[in-house]
Amino acid sequence: MAESNNNKNVQPAILIFDGHYDHWAKLMENFLRSKEYWHLVEHGISIVTNKTTASEAELKAMEEQQLNDMKIKNYLYQAIDREILDTILNDDTSKDIWDSMKQKFQGSTRVKRAQLQALRQEFEMLQMKEDETVNSYFARTLKIAKSMKACEERMRENIIAAKILRSMIPKFNYVVCLIEASNNLDTMTIDR
DSSP states (O other): OOOOHHHHTOOOOOOOOOSOHHHHHHHHHHHHHHTTOHHHHHHOOOOOSOTTTSOHHHHHHHHHHHHHHHHHHHHHHHHSOHHHHHHHTTOOSHHHHHHHHHHHHSOOHHHHHHHHHHHHHHHHHOOOOTTOOHHHHHHHHHHHHHHHHHTTOOOOHHHHHHHHHHTSOGGGHHHHHHHHHHSOTTTOOSOO
16 A cells, blocks of 8 residues: 555654653664664764865765764754753764763663652652642653652552542542542552
């Protein structure tokens, strides 16, 4: 079956880094491989040391690599949150950015412990905002719990459900009391 013209030029979505480095790195690597740019991330740009003695072909190849590296950096900038990006903006090449992300976020034990500690604190401090919908708060809580699980924290569903219930804004107190009265909190799941 022939691919329609509408689908040929569709740009695949770039995944935003969400703290799950291994997943993000695998998807970004695959994306960059599909664009035939991965070799620049993996090996870096070949720099011509002496431009006066370099051939025209060597200079053209270097310029092409620099342009492609700029394209890769653009993809990476789109895929990395501003707060994280601020810490790596001084990295000159896409390889530098990639290596910096890998060093900061790949699953070393110390990094995971530090991330988990920050996530635990965020989970404990979590409160529903006055202008927040229940669905939005629920999703925000689950995102933190999912990040904790990715750092190998065992989060039981009843703990997450209890956290959601005890951190709702006061206007939901009646509903929370009804839920707590009609359910066993030790066996409660997120779906129930």
